[in-house]
Amino acid sequence: MSIKTQPVLTLEGARTALAAAEARAKEINVPMNIAIVDNACHLIAFARMEGAKVTSISIAIDKAFTAAGHRAPTSIYKENVWPGGPAFSIWNSNGGRFTTIAGGVPIVKDGVVLGAIGCSTGLPSQDEDVATRGVEAVQKTFSTKAKL
Amino acid sequence: MSIKTQPVLTLEGARTALAAAEARAKEINVPMNIAIVDNACHLIAFARMEGAKVTSISIAIDKAFTAAGHRAPTSIYKENVWPGGPAFSIWNSNGGRFTTIAGGVPIVKDGVVLGAIGCSTGLPSQDEDVATRGVEAVQKTFSTKAKL
Amino acid sequence: MSIKTQPVLTLEGARTALAAAEARAKEINVPMNIAIVDNACHLIAFARMEGAKVTSISIAIDKAFTAAGHRAPTSIYKENVWPGGPAFSIWNSNGGRFTTIAGGVPIVKDGVVLGAIGCSTGLPSQDEDVATRGVEAVQKTFSTKAKL
Amino acid sequence: MSIKTQPVLTLEGARTALAAAEARAKEINVPMNIAIVDNACHLIAFARMEGAKVTSISIAIDKAFTAAGHRAPTSIYKENVWPGGPAFSIWNSNGGRFTTIAGGVPIVKDGVVLGAIGCSTGLPSQDEDVATRGVEAVQKTFSTKAKL
Numbered sequence: 183m184s185i186k187t188q189p190v191l192t193l194e195g196a197r198t199a200l201a202a203a204e205a206r207a208k209e210i211n212v213p214m215n216i217a218i219v220d221n222a223c224h225l226i227a228f229a230r231m232e233g234a235k236v237t238s239i240s241i242a243i244d245k246a247f248t249a250a251g252h253r254a255p256t257s258i259y260k261e262n263v264w265p266g267g268p269a270f271s272i273w274n275s276n277g278g279r280f281t282t283i284a285g286g287v288p289i290v291k292d293g294v295v296l297g298a299i300g301c302s303t304g305l306p307s308q309d310e311d312v313a314t315r316g317v318e319a320v321q322k323t324f325s326t327k328a329k330l
Numbered sequence: 331m332s333i334k335t336q337p338v339l340t341l342e343g344a345r346t347a348l349a350a351a352e353a354r355a356k357e358i359n360v361p362m363n364i365a366i367v368d369n370a371c372h373l374i375a376f377a378r379m380e381g382a383k384v385t386s387i388s389i390a391i392d393k394a395f396t397a398a399g400h401r402a403p404t405s406i407y408k409e410n411v412w413p414g415g416p417a418f419s420i421w422n423s424n425g426g427r428f429t430t431i432a433g434g435v436p437i438v439k440d441g442v443v444l445g446a447i448g449c450s451t452g453l454p455s456q457d458e459d460v461a462t463r464g465v466e467a468v469q470k471t472f473s474t475k476a477k478l
Numbered sequence: 479m480s481i482k483t484q485p486v487l488t489l490e491g492a493r494t495a496l497a498a499a500e501a502r503a504k505e506i507n508v509p510m511n512i513a514i515v516d517n518a519c520h521l522i523a524f525a526r527m528e529g530a531k532v533t534s535i536s537i538a539i540d541k542a543f544t545a546a547g548h549r550a551p552t553s554i555y556k557e558n559v560w561p562g563g564p565a566f567s568i569w570n571s572n573g574g575r576f577t578t579i580a581g582g583v584p585i586v587k588d589g590v591v592l593g594a595i596g597c598s599t600g601l602p603s604q605d606e607d608v609a610t611r612g613v614e615a616v617q618k619t620f621s622t623k624a625k626l
Numbered sequence: 627m628s629i630k631t632q633p634v635l636t637l638e639g640a641r642t643a644l645a646a647a648e649a650r651a652k653e654i655n656v657p658m659n660i661a662i663v664d665n666a667c668h669l670i671a672f673a674r675m676e677g678a679k680v681t682s683i684s685i686a687i688d689k690a691f692t693a694a695g696h697r698a699p700t701s702i703y704k705e706n707v708w709p710g711g712p713a714f715s716i717w718n719s720n721g722g723r724f725t726t727i728a729g730g731v732p733i734v735k736d737g738v739v740l741g742a743i744g745c746s747t748g749l750p751s752q753d754e755d756v757a758t759r760g761v762e763a764v765q766k767t768f769s770t771k772a773k774l
Contacts, residue, residue: 192380193378197377222384225376225387226377226378227378228373228375228376228377229374229375230341230372230373230374232340232341232482235547235548236372236517237519237544237547237548237571238547238548239372239373240572241568260562263567264566273567273570274570278571278573278574281567281571283564283567283568305564306565307564331488331491332487332490332491332494332616332619333487333488333592333620334485334488334676335483335484335485336483336484336486337481337482338481338483338484339480340481342479342480343480343481346480368518369680370519370520371680371681372518395681399680399681400681400682416728416751417727417750418708419717419725419726419727423681423684424684424685426722428681439481444481471480472480472481488676489675489676493673520683521672521674522673523672523673524669524671524672524673525637525641525671525672526637526669528636
C-alpha cells in the first residue's frame with residue numbers, strides 16, 4: 183500500500199479554534215498571541231491581540247509546533263525534562279523550537295492529532311486555558327459533523 | 331524630546347487587509363499564504379488558504395517583514411540587487427529574511443508606513459496583486475476616518 | 479478601529495538613559511555594555527565602555543530585548559524558570575535570546591512600556607543597578623514634561 | 627616573542643566617528659543606523675536616528691563587521707563577488723553577515739585597521755558618504771595626537 187489518506191485541519195477549522203481562544207482570552211482579560219498549526223507543524227492561522235507581548239509571538243508558534251509534532255500538550259513534560267529526567271534538555275531540539283511550557287494543546291479527532299494551538303502572553307496556566315478553549319471549539323465541530 | 335507618538339496598525343486593521351487579500355486570491359483562484367506585520371516588522375495576523383504552498387509560509391512572512399522594514403514594495407529592487415547593482419546580495423541580510431521578490435507591499439497612512447502585507451504561492455505578480463488589494467482595503471479605512 | 483497611536487522612545491530619550499547608566503557604571507567602577515531598545519525590542523543605542531566584556535555585548539542587547547518584549551525586569555523570573563517552575567526553559571525561546579538574568583529593566587510611562595535598557599559585565603545585581611539608573615533618568619524626563 | 631601590543635579604538639574614538647557620521651546624515655537629510663566596531667569586529671557604539679529603517683539595523687552592524695574584519699570598504703568587491711568572480715557568494719560566509727554593499731568603511735591609523743563604521747538606510751552611496759565622514763573625523767584625532 184503506497185498511499186494512505188489522512189484527515190487534515192482546514193483554515194476554517196483553524197479559525198474556529200482561533201476565535202474561541204480569542205474570546206476566552208478577552209474573557210480573562212489577557213491579550214494573547216494565538217497560533218494554529220496543522221499535523222505537519224506548519225502555521226495555518228495566527229493572531230496577535232492588542233497588548234499581547236512581542237516576545238510571545240514566537241513562543242506561541244513554537245508551543246503549537248511542539249504540541250502538534252510531539253502530539254501532547256506542552257504542559258505534560260515536567261520532571262521528564264528537569265535535571266535527572268530522561269528528556270532533560272529536549273527544549274534545545276528542533277533548532278530550539280521544542281517548548282515545554284504550558285500553552286500548546288493538540289487538536290485531536292478519534293485519537294488522531296490534526297494540529298495544535300499555541301498561546302502565549304499570560305501565565306502558562308492561562309495560556310493553556312485559552313488554548314484548550316480553542317481546541318474544544320474546533321473538536322466540537324468534528325463530533326457534530328460525525329453525527330450528521 | 332525623549333518621546334514621540336506614532337500610529338500603529340491594530341489587529342482589526344490587519345484583518346481588514348487579510349480579508350481583502352484572501353478575497354482577491356479566491357477571485358484569481360490562487361490560494362495564498364498571507365501575512366500582515368506591524369511597523370516594527372512583527373507578525374500581527376496570518377492565514378494559509380487551502381492549497382497554499384508550505385514553503386511559501388515563511389516567504390509570505392518575510393515579504394511582509396521586508397516591505398515594512400524597508401518601507402517599499404518588495405518588487406522594486408530589480409537591477410539594484412542583480413550582479414552589478416548597488417544592493418547586490420541584500421537578500422542575505424537580516425539573517426536571510428530580506429526578500430526581493432514581488433508580493434510584499436507596505437501599508438501607508440499619510441506617508442507613514444504602519445506595516446505591510448506579504449503574500450506567497452502564486453507568481454510574484456499574482457502575489458503582489460493580492461497583497462495590493464489587502465493594502466488598499468485597509469488604507470480605505472484610514473481615509474474614511476480622516477473624513478469624519 | 480484599524481489604527482491606534484502609541485508613545486515611542488526617541489534616540490534622545492535612549493541617550494539620556496544610556497548616559498545615566500554609564501555614569502553609574504563609572505561610579506561603581508564596573509565598565510559595562512549598555513543597550514537601549516524600543517517597545518518592539520529593536521536596538522536604538524549601544525555603548526561598550528572601556529573594559530566591558532566582549533561576551534557581554536550580546537547579553538546586554540538580549541537583556542534589553544527581553545525586558546522590553548516581556549515588559550518586566552529580567553530579574554523577576556527566579557523559581558519560575560528553575561526546574562519545577564512553570565516557565566522552565568523559557569530562556570531557550572526567541573531563538574535563544576530570552577534572558578532571565580538580572581540587568582534588563584523596562585522603561586515605562588504611565589504603565590506603558592516604551593523600551594528597555596540592558597546592561598552586562600558586572601554581577602547581575604550590579605548590571606540591574608546600572609540599568610535602573612538609566613531607566614530612572616529617562617523616566618524623569620517624562621514626568622517633567624507631564625507637569626508642563 | 628609571545629606578546630605584541632596593538633592600538634585599539636576607544637569608546638571615545640568610536641563616538642567621535644559616530645557624531646560626525648550622524649551630523650553628515652542630518653546634512654543630507656537621510657536618517658541612518660550607524661554602528662562602530664573595533665578591530666575584532668565587536669560592536670563599540672550604535673545609534674538609530676529617528677526614521678532610520680528597522681531592517682537596516684543589522685545591515686549597518688554587519689557592514690561595520692565586514693569592513694573591520696576584511697579591512698576594506700564594503701564597496702570594493704564589485705565584480706569579484708558577481709557570478710564569475712573569484713569571491714562569488716562570499717556574502718554567505720560568517721553566518722551570512724559578510725556584506726558586499728557600500729556603507730562599511732575601515733578606521734585606519736598608519737596602515738593598521740582599528741575598526742570600522744557601518745551605515746545603512748540610504749542609497750549605498752549615501753551610506754558610504756556618511757560612514758566616510760565618521761572615519762575622517764576620528765582619523766583626524768589620530769594625526770592631531772601624533773603631532774603633539
